[in-house]
Amino acid sequence: MSTTPRVVVIGAGIVGANLADELTGRGWTDVTVLDQGPLPLAGGSTSHAPGLVFQTNASKTMSEFASYTVEKFLGLEVDGAWCFNQVGGLEVATTPERLADLHRKQGWATARGIPAQVVDVDECARLHPLMDPTRILGGLHTPTDGLAKAARAVAALIRRAESRGAVFRASTRVTGVACHGGRVTGVETDQGLVPADIVVSCAGFWGQAIGDMVGMRVPLLPLAHQYVFTGQVPDLVGRNDEAVEARLPILRHQDQDLYYREHNDRIGIGSYAHRPMPVSLGELPEVDDVSEARQPSMLPFTEEDFAPQWEQSRLLLPSLNDTKVDTGFNGIFSFTPDGGPLIGESPDVAGFWIAEAVWVTHSAGVARSVAQLLIDGRSEIELHGCSVHRFEEFQLADDYVAETSQQNFVEIYDVVHPLQPRLSPREVRTSPFHARQTDLGAVFLEARGWERPQWYEANAPLVAELPTEWLPPTRDSWSARFHSPIAAVEAWKTRTAVAMYDMTSLTRIEVSGAGAVAMLDRLVTGKMDKSVGSVTYTLALDEAGGIRSDLTVARLGPELFQVGANGPLDLEMLRREAALVDDVTVRDISGGTCCVGVWGPLARDLVQPLTSADLSHEGLKFFRCVQTEVGVIPVTAMRLSYVGELGWEIYTTAEYGQRLWDVLWRAGQPLGVVAAGRAAFNSLRLEKGYRSWGADMTTEHSPYEAGLGFAVRPTTKGDFVGRDAVTAPGAQEVSRSLTCLTVDDGRSVVLGHEPVLVDGVPSGYVTSAAYGHTIGRPIAYAWLPAGLEPGTPVEVQYFGHPVRATVASEPLVDPEMTRIRR
Numbered sequence: 114m115s116t117t118p119r120v121v122v123i124g125a126g127i128v129g130a131n132l133a134d135e136l137t138g139r140g141w142t143d144v145t146v147l148d149q150g151p152l153p154l155a156g157g158s159t160s161h162a163p164g165l166v167f168q169t170n171a172s173k174t175m176s177e178f179a180s181y182t183v184e185k186f187l188g189l190e191v192d193g194a195w196c197f198n199q200v201g202g203l204e205v206a207t208t209p210e211r212l213a214d215l216h217r218k219q220g221w222a223t224a225r226g227i228p229a230q231v232v233d234v235d236e237c238a239r240l241h242p243l244m245d246p247t248r249i250l251g252g253l254h255t256p257t258d259g260l261a262k263a264a265r266a267v268a269a270l271i272r273r274a275e276s277r278g279a280v281f282r283a284s285t286r287v288t289g290v291a292c293h294g295g296r297v298t299g300v301e302t303d304q305g306l307v308p309a310d311i312v313v314s315c316a317g318f319w320g321q322a323i324g325d326m327v328g329m330r331v332p333l334l335p336l337a338h339q340y341v342f343t344g345q346v347p348d349l350v351g352r353n354d355e356a357v358e359a360r361l362p363i364l365r366h367q368d369q370d371l372y373y374r375e376h377n378d379r380i381g382i383g384s385y386a387h388r389p390m391p392v393s394l395g396e397l398p399e400v401d402d403v404s405e406a407r408q409p410s411m412l413p414f415t416e417e418d419f420a421p422q423w424e425q426s427r428l429l430l431p432s433l434n435d436t437k438v439d440t441g442f443n444g445i446f447s448f449t450p451d452g453g454p455l456i457g458e459s460p461d462v463a464g465f466w467i468a469e470a471v472w473v474t475h476s477a478g479v480a481r482s483v484a485q486l487l488i489d490g491r492s493e494i495e496l497h498g499c500s501v502h503r504f505e506e507f508q509l510a511d512d513y514v515a516e517t518s519q520q521n522f523v524e525i526y527d528v529v530h531p532l533q534p535r536l537s538p539r540e541v542r543t544s545p546f547h548a549r550q551t552d553l554g555a556v557f558l559e560a561r562g563w564e565r566p567q568w569y570e571a572n573a574p575l576v577a578e579l580p581t582e583w584l585p586p587t588r589d590s591w592s593a594r595f596h597s598p599i600a601a602v603e604a605w606k607t608r609t610a611v612a613m614y615d616m617t618s619l620t621r622i623e624v625s626g627a628g629a630v631a632m633l634d635r636l637v638t639g640k641m642d643k644s645v646g647s648v649t650y651t652l653a654l655d656e657a658g659g660i661r662s663d664l665t666v667a668r669l670g671p672e673l674f675q676v677g678a679n680g681p682l683d684l685e686m687l688r689r690e691a692a693l694v695d696d697v698t699v700r701d702i703s704g705g706t707c708c709v710g711v712w713g714p715l716a717r718d719l720v721q722p723l724t725s726a727d728l729s730h731e732g733l734k735f736f737r738c739v740q741t742e743v744g745v746i747p748v749t750a751m752r753l754s755y756v757g758e759l760g761w762e763i764y765t766t767a768e769y770g771q772r773l774w775d776v777l778w779r780a781g782q783p784l785g786v787v788a789a790g791r792a793a794f795n796s797l798r799l800e801k802g803y804r805s806w807g808a809d810m811t812t813e814h815s816p817y818e819a820g821l822g823f824a825v826r827p828t829t830k831g832d833f834v835g836r837d838a839v840t841a842p843g844a845q846e847v848s849r850s851l852t853c854l855t856v857d858d859g860r861s862v863v864l865g866h867e868p869v870l871v872d873g874v875p876s877g878y879v880t881s882a883a884y885g886h887t888i889g890r891p892i893a894y895a896w897l898p899a900g901l902e903p904g905t906p907v908e909v910q911y912f913g914h915p916v917r918a919t920v921a922s923e924p925l926v927d928p929e930m931t932r933i934r935r
Contacts, residue, residue: 117141120487121300121309123287123323125152126159127263128471129315130270131185131480133279139488142278145307146271147300152283153268156400156408157317161444162473163340163374163383164261165363167202169222169229169253171529171866172453173878176225177494178478185477186261189269194356196266201362202258203240205249205429211368213591214528215253216913222255223910224868224878229255231913241361243348243432260359260374263473264405282307287316290326290465297327297464311487313466318410318447320455320469322394327462330509331455331501333447333470334518337390337412339419340383341441342376348432349378367526369425380433382426385526387418389519392445406440414441446472450508450517452525454479456486457501460685467501491655495811502685505561507541531864532567532595534559544617545707545770549778553788558595561680563618566790568599575602575787582889591912592862596792603789604796604886607756611713611781612789613774616762620678621703622687627696629672635833636690637664638816638825645670648736648751652816652824653686654835658844659812660819661686663804667738667751675702675749675764679806707770709777712760714935715784720761723780726750728761735934744776756794757801757927759935796883799892802853802923808865809851809880809894815839818847818899820923850899851880853923854907856891861916863909869895869918870908879909887926893918 120136122129125148133146150156166186168179186197206212215231222229232254238246240254271281282304289301290312299308314323314331324331353360359375366372370386397409419441427433447470449455454475459465466487471479479499482492497503507513516538534557541562544550550557554570576598585601587593606612624633634641639651647668653661665677678684684701691697711720721728726741728750733739738751749764765773778786802820804810810819816839827833827840838844856863863882868875877897885892893909897920901907905920927933 117143118310119308120144120311120313121307122146122313122315123300124148124157124315124317124319125155125267125271125281125283126157126315126317127162127267127473127476128317128468128480130267130274131477132313132315132468132483133274133281134270135480135484136487137274137277137279139484141488144274144279146279146281147285147287147302147307148281148283149286150283150409151403152281153271154264154403154405155283156403157319157410158444158446159263159267159317159473160403160405160408161340161411161442162263163381164263164473165202165372165374166197166261166474167255167258167365168227169218169255171221172498173225173866174494174496174498175475176221176227178475180225180227180478181481182261182474182477183257183259186266189266191265191269191272194265196262196269197259198262198357198359199257199259200359201240201254201256202365203237203252203254203362204365204367205237205244205252207249207366207368209250210528212250213912215251218253219913220867220910223875224866227255228257229253241364243361243430245429245431248429254362258363260363261473287323290323292327292462295461295463297462309464311464311466313468313483315468317469318392318445319394320447320467324467327459327465329459329462329465329467331467331469332504332509332514333449333455334514335392335394335445336448336518336522337392337443338383338385338446339387339414339441340381340444341414341419341438343380343382343433344436344439345378346380346432347435349375349380353377365526366425366429369422370526371422371426373426373430379439380430382422384419384422385522386422389522390443391515391519410445412443412445414443416441448518448521450504450514450521452521454499455501456483456496456499460502460688491657491659491812495659495813497682497807497811500682502682503680505681507562513538530591530594532558540564542704544615545767546615546617546709546774549771549774550615550788555788555790556597558791560618565618566615566788567595567792568597568603568790569788570599572599572602572787575606579605583886585884585886586859588862589860592864600790600792600796601886603787603793606785606787607713607758607789607793607797608887609714610785611711611715611719612787612793613777613781614710614712614789614794616708616710619708620680620683620701621706622676622678622684623700623702624674624676624687625672625698627672628694629674629697632690632694632697633666633674634830636686637666638833638835638839639666640826640830641666641668643668646737646739648738648753650736650824652821653683654816654839655812656835656838658815658835658838660806660810660814660816660821661812663806663821663824665753667749669738669740669749705767706764707767707773708762708764709773710760710762711777712754712756712758714759714932716758716760717935719777719781719784719786720763723776724750730935743773746773746776748773754933755801755803756797757924758932793886796886799881799883799894800885800887800924800926802925804851805881814851815844815847817845818849819851847899849877849896852895852897852901853921853925854893854895854909854918855885855888855921855925856893856909857917857919859890861911862891863893863911863916868910869897870910871897871901871905873908885925892925
């Protein structure tokens, strides 16, 4: 009799079959997989997927998912037939902008250990002789990419999982999810109840309907995507046979939103160039006899949408002039608001999990991570960009999901700058200061719906007043996008006078109740039972000691705390923990509050006359807070600074926000106050070596690797999550570390994810970067081998060009911390 939990997986496509294989391979053998279609060809997205597996991605996590899919599928076969054909991948450029982007992608691949090379036109023609070489400028060749035979892989995975005890039930329609006492107890089907301790929905574009069964909002949109088969291509006749099927590399022509693969002597063409085609589940055809040509997920082909792409295809591949479009279909796939998959457990129904919006490319990697979450409690690959809980509440609204998912479809092959903001919807969330910021010419970028000033055009005249040493260099075209030299003015004024920063977009969570101290103490590395008025920078770890988040916790009363957090994932963590204890209430107060950061050597001159509180260094020390007033406005002033200068974060409720801004602004005029934006803020925080969770460190990193060991205080408190891991013998001995670099070439302001070479060998990658206005050089933080001495030369690969950099001691500005403690 099995002692492992009873797991029911809904959906036997590529994700569900992989999950059953991963679970049973780890000893959880009481696994039942249900699907409404026949098996192994169930009729969902997997059944018609073209099977392209490209490993290079802007996201490190997604690249790692894809690389594991390649590794796993290479080891699968069905009666001697392949499940993965490693023909390689080739992306071609027809514009200089695309060619530059291929160099950027090659850098991502290098940073992640994926073999890839930007090749010239002649090599592209050799790799794919059907192409007209006069139409391209070069390409990116990744020899380990290839074609997954998705339906065959499902058959292989089913066979292996069944040999270990898993049960697959075809033609079984799920009608509901049974729950009792806030936990799943089984899955209701048209053939009866299937008992379960854990339910995982891997239903693909049906995932939203399954989530509805437990009241869980699953933010995905089914969209149709065109795929055609040409007739026989004479130049392919005799090159392949039915067993091999393809020898040419899979080809992506992203400037025209197209991709190509061989099907023996025919070519398959996929297009993202057409209008978005949202699909309602109620519109799906009823298919009694599922086959490769007839599936519920295959809608009729709309020939008029493909006509322009057929002409573009014939230009790139002249061999297609000797054939025609034979058949085509509009296949359904899942898209999400940010393009990432959806992984996680319901916040309300314990034991109900989802793994949705996952394509074949990432299927094995996602399944492995979900299996690790279920069995071990954590994934070895960090998942913050994949968690279903990463979204704000408004981002779960049907209209938001529909608009942004369609936008992601349109932009799927676009060259996207890392700072490029969403164009719509905008002004969803604005701080109470928004009108004043608009008057000052704020240039807004967007983050989680918040409009965040990047810089202020009102400060443009001050560029002419910049001292010579503060004048920023002319940037290269890429790093100059979404940037202005005005940021140098705002950094200068912060360092030499005083500036006001809108910090409202940061997540603020109120934790209150008799059990608040104990709950927080268990979750974080720092001591929470400190005096009222204390502010603590601390870490939330997972059981393995990985950094789950960094938090700033202010004790406002004996049973009242304000937690400065990183976003919805922290809110979900705190709410889930509060549900397990008595007398704790957790509230997201971000929208009802606001914050101005007042920082600079003249900050005290600005704020002290406006309040009765003693803001002297002795009266309010660093990392302390006081509830007082500014003018007539009730505020909480926290002695914190993420720019490395004297000052305070000043909080009030939203109705007082505009008045607070006005009072501070008027008082600052004789002192030369400026409003400053995120560009200056990011530069200043890197000069001080302040880490950004999600960019500089994640669950994959320990506090000691990230340079945050000072925030771990096991000797001053009792047990906390991750304590055993961070206090184990050897835990502080690290082989890698987050390392500060200064870039020797002042124009090359790298932006993140670039590979770093040590002695010519790829050894790590950039996390955060900015131009350091105070020091007059670009700064980059990177994960590199531990022990590199300051002064060690390294090389950053930037768009295929080597950029010299040097390991530096941190912080780069005011290491004695005298400026911040005036």
